[in-house]
Amino acid sequence: MKIAVVCANGKAGKLIVKEAVERGIDVTAIAKGKNESNAPHYIEKDLFDLTKEDLQDFDVVIDAFGAWTEETLRFTALH
Template sequence: MNILVIGANGKAGHRIVEKALKAGHQVTGLVRREGAIEGIPTIVKDALQLTKQELTQFDVVVNATSAFTP
């Protein structure tokens, strides 16, 4: 299965990525800055700017984002 994890470098997203990889899935992470996560393909973009065309290549899209508080 081809999975996109939005917020792949966060607490929940990181765990989701690990579990999906262990299960043998292809995983791509969506992150806001280059180099935020290593070991998987990434899309560097604001999640709110994703297009339908970008999402259709994935079987599953997981939203692991939360509100940022400093």
């Protein structure tokens, strides 16, 4: 089975890639910037620039994209 993990450099993405690699699955990480996961294959591309052609060779595509707002992740600014 060939899987792709989109946003593989993030907190969840790295954990998903790690688990898949440990299970012997053929994993390709997809993220912008350098590969920070332990995936043996890597596609350097921004999430919003992906096309269906980029993903057509995979059996499974996992989207590990996460975003936050002040409402979902509270923080206090230092004054």
